[in-house]
Amino acid sequence: MTRPTFFWMSRPIPFSDGESIAAALTAAGIVSLGRDPVGQSARYFCGIGACQACTVRVAGVPREACLTRAEAGARVEPLHPAPLHLVQGEPGDAA
Numbered sequence: 001m002t003r004p005t006f007f008w009m010s011r012p013i014p015f016s017d018g019e020s021i022a023a024a025l026t027a028a029g030i031v032s033l034g035r036d037p038v039g040q041s042a043r044y045f046c047g048i049g050a051c052q053a054c055t056v057r058v059a060g061v062p063r064e065a066c067l068t069r070a071e072a073g074a075r076v077e078p079l080h081p082a083p084l085h086l087v088q089g090e091p092g093d094a095a
């Protein structure tokens with residue numbers, strides 16, 4: 001059975017029912033979620049909505065990726081875009 005997908009910068013990301021956007025991106029090997037307002041790498045960090053380090057745009061609206069359930073067809077982008085290699089992560093990039 002084919003898993004549903006959402007789109008991270010146009011890349012289809014599969015997810016399981018009830019999975020958060022952050023969990024699905026991490027499972028797909030994407031650990032850098034762009035840049036925060038001060039230029040630091042945005043990441044999945046606390047996982048409980050406390051740090052806002054994972055904030056992304058879902059259909060243009062800022063959302064915490066760790067608290068937002070993935071939905072089929074959703075368009076997800078960095079809050080503040082970073083160079084593509086940083087957003088997609090590189091082999092060996094730590095989570």
Ligand code: FES
Nearest residue numbers: 045047049052066
């Ligand atoms: S990882 Fe801290 S708010 Fe999402």
